[in-house]
């Protein structure tokens with residue numbers, strides 16, 4: 001089981017938006033949807049866009065580069081089912097967002 005790493009404060013990620021971070025050598029994107037946080041790979045497997053610059057709605061993160069949509073619970077790409085991203089467990093404690101990302 002992975003340990004949780006403190007990544008940022010709750011207030012650092014605007015509602016409906018994402019932000020990219022490096023955790024244990026991996027680039028991840030954390031999204032805030034209505035105060036609920038989720039974490040996925042930052043790199044879009046379509047053409048390496050930055051998902052952290054995208055938006056989230058209904059649990060679906062949209063890559064800002066070409067608009068591919070990813071389910072942030074399962075990592076499945078709705079636009080191209082051959083593509084998939086990793087998802088990471090997130091907890092919030094004392095206003096801090098913590099993510100479980102295994103060491104690279």
Ligand code: FES
Nearest residue numbers: 044047049063066
């Ligand atoms: S790089 Fe993300 S949709 Fe093309």
